[in-house]
Amino acid sequence: MEQTLTFEALRQRIETIFRQAGMNAVQAASLSRVIAAGERDGCKSHGIYRIEGVLRTLKAGKVEGTAKPELDSGSDGAIVRVNARGGFSNPAFELGLPVLADRAKELGLAALVINDCTHFAALWPEVEAVADHGLAAMVMCPSYATVAPAGGTRPLLGTNPFAFGWPRQEREPYVFDFATSVAARGEIELHRRAGKPLPEGWAMDASGRPTTDPEAALAGAMLPFGGHKGSAIGTMIELLAGVMIGDLTSPEVLDFLGTTTLAPFHGELILALSPEKFAAGREGDPFARAEMLFAAIQDQGARLPSQRRFAARQKALTEGIALTGAEVAQLDRLLELGLDAIA
Amino acid sequence: MEQTLTFEALRQRIETIFRQAGMNAVQAASLSRVIAAGERDGCKSHGIYRIEGVLRTLKAGKVEGTAKPELDSGSDGAIVRVNARGGFSNPAFELGLPVLADRAKELGLAALVINDCTHFAALWPEVEAVADHGLAAMVMCPSYATVAPAGGTRPLLGTNPFAFGWPRQEREPYVFDFATSVAARGEIELHRRAGKPLPEGWAMDASGRPTTDPEAALAGAMLPFGGHKGSAIGTMIELLAGVMIGDLTSPEVLDFLGTTTLAPFHGELILALSPEKFAAGREGDPFARAEMLFAAIQDQGARLPSQRRFAARQKALTEGIALTGAEVAQLDRLLELGLDAIA
Numbered sequence: 001m002e003q004t005l006t007f008e009a010l011r012q013r014i015e016t017i018f019r020q021a022g023m024n025a026v027q028a029a030s031l032s033r034v035i036a037a038g039e040r041d042g043c044k045s046h047g048i049y050r051i052e053g054v055l056r057t058l059k060a061g062k063v064e065g066t067a068k069p070e071l072d073s074g075s076d077g078a079i080v081r082v083n084a085r086g087g088f089s090n091p092a093f094e095l096g097l098p099v100l101a102d103r104a105k106e107l108g109l110a111a112l113v114i115n116d117c118t119h120f121a122a123l124w125p126e127v128e129a130v131a132d133h134g135l136a137a138m139v140m141c142p143s144y145a146t147v148a149p150a151g152g153t154r155p156l157l158g159t160n161p162f163a164f165g166w167p168r169q170e171r172e173p174y175v176f177d178f179a180t181s182v183a184a185r186g187e188i189e190l191h192r193r194a195g196k197p198l199p200e201g202w203a204m205d206a207s208g209r210p211t212t213d214p215e216a217a218l219a220g221a222m223l224p225f226g227g228h229k230g231s232a233i234g235t236m237i238e239l240l241a242g243v244m245i246g247d248l249t250s251p252e253v254l255d256f257l258g259t260t261t262l263a264p265f266h267g268e269l270i271l272a273l274s275p276e277k278f279a280a281g282r283e284g285d286p287f288a289r290a291e292m293l294f295a296a297i298q299d300q301g302a303r304l305p306s307q308r309r310f311a312a313r314q315k316a317l318t319e320g321i322a323l324t325g326a327e328v329a330q331l332d333r334l335l336e337l338g339l340d341a342i343a
Numbered sequence: 344m345e346q347t348l349t350f351e352a353l354r355q356r357i358e359t360i361f362r363q364a365g366m367n368a369v370q371a372a373s374l375s376r377v378i379a380a381g382e383r384d385g386c387k388s389h390g391i392y393r394i395e396g397v398l399r400t401l402k403a404g405k406v407e408g409t410a411k412p413e414l415d416s417g418s419d420g421a422i423v424r425v426n427a428r429g430g431f432s433n434p435a436f437e438l439g440l441p442v443l444a445d446r447a448k449e450l451g452l453a454a455l456v457i458n459d460c461t462h463f464a465a466l467w468p469e470v471e472a473v474a475d476h477g478l479a480a481m482v483m484c485p486s487y488a489t490v491a492p493a494g495g496t497r498p499l500l501g502t503n504p505f506a507f508g509w510p511r512q513e514r515e516p517y518v519f520d521f522a523t524s525v526a527a528r529g530e531i532e533l534h535r536r537a538g539k540p541l542p543e544g545w546a547m548d549a550s551g552r553p554t555t556d557p558e559a560a561l562a563g564a565m566l567p568f569g570g571h572k573g574s575a576i577g578t579m580i581e582l583l584a585g586v587m588i589g590d591l592t593s594p595e596v597l598d599f600l601g602t603t604t605l606a607p608f609h610g611e612l613i614l615a616l617s618p619e620k621f622a623a624g625r626e627g628d629p630f631a632r633a634e635m636l637f638a639a640i641q642d643q644g645a646r647l648p649s650q651r652r653f654a655a656r657q658k659a660l661t662e663g664i665a666l667t668g669a670e671v672a673q674l675d676r677l678l679e680l681g682l683d684a685i686a
Contacts, residue, residue: 077450107420152645164579176575226569232519236507243632244618246625275587282589289586302495
């Protein structure tokens with residue numbers, strides 16, 4: 001039967017599922033927060049739908065459900081390092097965030113490197129968490145090889161998400177978070193299930209020819225957004241958030257996992273920048289000036305990114321998060337069966 | 344009569360033009376280096392063609408030809424600041440570079456902020472100069488309002504270039520440098536001169552309707568690359584390399600200049616990251632691992648960015664830089680007439 005839950009009630013229910021499935025407190029708490037946040041924001045692709053993927057990765061032995069992330073005490077300069085120790089990225093991020101924020105406020109900018117993590121979440125929760133400290137953020141990570149570089153014919157790059165945030169006073173930050181492929185892999189899967197052809201320009205088949213057939217696309221390669229420019233940004237992400245931080249690149253992730261049905265194992269790079277530090281001694285308040293830019297964008301009828309998500313959040317926070325009967329049944333089933341619910 | 348010159352001979356000829364036109368040694372030397380480099384690399388849009396624009400901006404009193412850039416002695420933490428004092432960005436960059444490189448090697452990453460500069464150059468010379476120190480670089484700056492945000496109808500964002508570099512041993516770095524608009528403004532101008540329609544998706548007319556007419560496009564707005572994703576990156580650049588560093592955004596630049604025929608006045612943000620520092624303690628050499636990625640890209644027939652430019656460079660360095668008779672005559676004319684050559 002359908003239910004409407006508060007954020008905290010939904011979060012606890014998710015946390016209990018993960019605890020029952022054998023995850024430790026720090027992993028379960030952190031994951032329940034990001035998954036409940038996805039559901040709250042109407043971001044179904046990163047909501048409770050993800051629980052099963054987490055359990056599948058756990059059952060396959062590709063993630064440490066009891067890992068305790070470790071802050072590198074040797075972290076110095078502007079680099080803060082957290083080793084996820086084979087667990088999920090999210091608790092590692094939460095451990096590193098306060099140190100990152102302090103370092104960025106002291107030095108003007110700083111980087112948080114997360115190594116040896118399994119990653120399945122959107123990047124916007126992290127961007128927003130950095131922005132809550134009054135800092136701008138750039139976040140990026142590899143994925144698994146599913147995207148052909150521009151001019152190429154075979155999967156090599158990941159869908160490599162890139163996210164950015166800018167803090168706004170008394171309201172949600174300016175946030176974008178997108179795949180550097182034309183479409184997310186899930187969107188191709190949705191077309192396949194619906195028996196609908198893909199828009200042109202999304203993918204190529206296994207022989208490197210353009211295709212609008214979702215099956216052929218899944219067996220072939222996706223295309224980067226914006227042609228050679230998006231391909232270059234995807235490559236930059238492999239270099240900075242894979243190679244540079246000493247963690248796996250997208251082709252290495254696919255070799256390691258052997259499948260795209262499990263959450264990928266790699267690293268993540270978070271850059272935090274202090275507008276107050278950067279703007280010090282210059283005319284004008286950076287936060288007030290940013291508002292002028294946002295107003296000018298909206299004045300011409302263009303939308304700021306994430307506004308639909310923020311509207312869903314406001315609604316959820318006042319009216320609760322509505323789950324369908326099928327969703328409630330699935331949560332009950334996952335709670336009862338735990339890892340046995342996974343085929 | 345056509346001539347073939349060495350890089351240094353061409354550079355000196357350009358330097359002399361700028362000195363004769365009243366620029367001081369530091370401005371003239373720095374500008375001559377980037378302009379000769381553009382010509383050497385077959386990058387005609389940033390080669391000697393730019394000399395006239397420099398002189399025009401000088402004649403209009405919109406740049407200080409005798410400015411001495413100033414390194415902020417209060418620069419601390421991971422932020423290095425150079426005030427261009429109304430001169431060109433290039434000598435300011437050259438002044439800040441060694442400090443930026445030292446700081447990035449010490450802290451792992453650092454930022455160079457250039458304020459109050461006039462900017463006309465490509466970003467790749469700077470990306471390459473940072474890479475020469477064994478550092479990765481991200482460089483960005485606003486421009487003037489000529490690009491409509493996705494979903495908008497009027498110019499607001501600039502063509503906001505974004506460039507990235509990764510150092511490679513014993514060879515040119517991995518480098519990309521592109522406008523965050525679909526096309527550079529100069530390309531629309533070239534279509535106009537050739538009387539050729541624009542490809543679809545490049546621009547809209549003054550009433551916000553899609554157009555393929557170059558005249559209508561120049562009176563209207565250009566479009567960001569990659570739809571809402573490119574628009575978001577363009578906005579990020581306004582925030583980080585405009586608002587955050589306390590310098591003008593693209594709409595403010597256009598207000599200040601009142602024209603797009605002069606080089607824009609704003610700031611610039613350069614981030615430098617040390618792969619050695621980031622990868623420390625992790626398995627694998629980041630430079631060797633990057634080569635594996637580059638090889639995999641090229642193995643499938645895709646090209647790395649900037650390769651055409653590097654090939655032109657190699658040719659120019661062995662065979663010299665070939666100028667047409669018209670180009671030689673124009674250099675002679677600019678040398679003789681100086682600012683009087685400008686209408």
